[in-house]
Amino acid sequence: MEILVSIRNKTNSVLYNKIVKPVCFMYDAEQVHNFFTKTGKFLGDHALTKKTISTLFNYQNKKLELNILGIKFRNPVGLSAGFDKNAELISIMEDVGFGFVEVGSITALPCEGNSGKRVDRIIDKKSLWVNFGLNNNGVKEITNRLEKERFNIPYGISVAKTNSKETVDPEIGINDYVSSLKESKNVGDYYTLNISCPNSYGGQPFVDPQLYESLLREVHELKIKKPVFVKLSPDLTKKHIDKLLQISMKHKINGFICTNLTKKHNLGKGGLSGKIVQKKSNELIKYIYKKTKGKYIIIGVGGIFSAEDAYKKIKAGASLVQLITGMIYEGPGLISNINYNLVKLLERDRYNNISEAIGVSNY
Ligand SMILES: Cc1cc2nc3c(=O)[nH]c(=O)nc-3n(C[C@H](O)[C@H](O)[C@H](O)COP(=O)(O)O)c2cc1C
Numbered sequence: 001m002e003i004l005v006s007i008r009n010k011t012n013s014v015l016y017n018k019i020v021k022p023v024c025f026m027y028d029a030e031q032v033h034n035f036f037t038k039t040g041k042f043l044g045d046h047a048l049t050k051k052t053i054s055t056l057f058n059y060q061n062k063k064l065e066l067n068i069l070g071i072k073f074r075n076p077v078g079l080s081a082g083f084d085k086n087a088e089l090i091s092i093m094e095d096v097g098f099g100f101v102e103v104g105s106i107t108a109l110p111c112e113g114n115s116g117k118r119v120d121r122i123i124d125k126k127s128l129w130v131n132f133g134l135n136n137n138g139v140k141e142i143t144n145r146l147e148k149e150r151f152n153i154p155y156g157i158s159v160a161k162t163n164s165k166e167t168v169d170p171e172i173g174i175n176d177y178v179s180s181l182k183e184s185k186n187v188g189d190y191y192t193l194n195i196s197c198p199n200s201y202g203g204q205p206f207v208d209p210q211l212y213e214s215l216l217r218e219v220h221e222l223k224i225k226k227p228v229f230v231k232l233s234p235d236l237t238k239k240h241i242d243k244l245l246q247i248s249m250k251h252k253i254n255g256f257i258c259t260n261l262t263k264k265h266n267l268g269k270g271g272l273s274g275k276i277v278q279k280k281s282n283e284l285i286k287y288i289y290k291k292t293k294g295k296y297i298i299i300g301v302g303g304i305f306s307a308e309d310a311y312k313k314i315k316a317g318a319s320l321v322q323l324i325t326g327m328i329y330e331g332p333g334l335i336s337n338i339n340y341n342l343v344k345l346l347e348r349d350r351y352n353n354i355s356e357a358i359g360v361s362n363y
Helices: 002-024 029-044 047-057 090-096 139-146 170-183 209-221 238-250 275-291 307-316 325-330 333-348
Strands: 066-068 071-073 077-079 100-106 119-122 127-130 155-159 190-194 228-232 255-258 297-301 320-323
Touching (some): 002 047, 002 333, 047 090, 047 333, 077 333, 100 139, 100 190, 238 275, 275 307, 320 325
Parallel strands (some): 077 100, 190 228, 228 255, 255 297
Antiparallel strands (some): 066 071, 119 127
16 A cells, blocks of 8 residues: 555656646746636535545555644644635645645735735745735635535634735734634634735734734733644744744743745845745744743744655654645645655654654754
């Protein structure tokens, strides 16, 4: 059985790299993304197509199962926020083999996002340039739909403030987060407060410690029953991170997502994903894990292209990992490939379960 999975995964990888990717990369990245979103939604809506995709891609193994903050994950590999902005792909992503999906980022009001070119490939850097500006259908439409749906994997709701002039006012910005959290209280398994979007109006006001504290105070008041994560930027100094950690300790924050896109580049606006954020993300995971003695759950994201990349983040302190860019460059078969090879790495290191590897490179 295992050998068949290995052959299938290698075939998927060759087909993607030799045929699908060269064709897709001839077209505009956003157009390709829209095409795959429509296709994925269709495939996820029918039992027969779901079964077919599952046979072609899915791989699960008991050694990868985890229970984090009361949520059962069948494997630690999740789809990061920004790929499924309107929560239309959870159904098909469970057949592709993901352990969980983070939808959004969702905002209180529907938002068209920024104008002009919004995403591009930087092939030699294995990176994507992103300037979407939080386009999504708004919390009402999305959660009304999700309330009627059931999935076999957990999913998180990434919440950001609506990308508009008005929400630059901190009070309006906080109310924007709060109304999304209230509106979506019946859906999803965890929340992420996205305070690190690099391409929305007015920048990232809530990375400012004082405003961060005001936001967390209001969120705390809501007495949310689900775990709450904060998504951090890879561009903050250690001193700045220390301040945010101190504030997080006072409020009900269960963990951190390390990291969002980096703004440190010379392409003007927008942020970069992929290989460029890999090292920064790994360093931040390690730093927070050590500094807080493993008190917080860390979700590691940024530049995962292989099982070794995912394992490195887990050994640095991440309990779960997420990706987007790796899937664009290596295809949907990457998820099964990572999970399959993670099991091999666990066996090599004589661990019975992935949870035993979390944070080990810190000791
Ligand atoms: C096209 C695209 C859109 C994104 N949109 C969001 C978003 O809406 N919210 C968010 O928190 N992160 C967003 N991100 C950041 C990713 O979730 C992730 O943190 C980052 O891309 C690093 O992971 P990767 O290297 O595996 O892509 C986006 C990334 C990409 C590539």
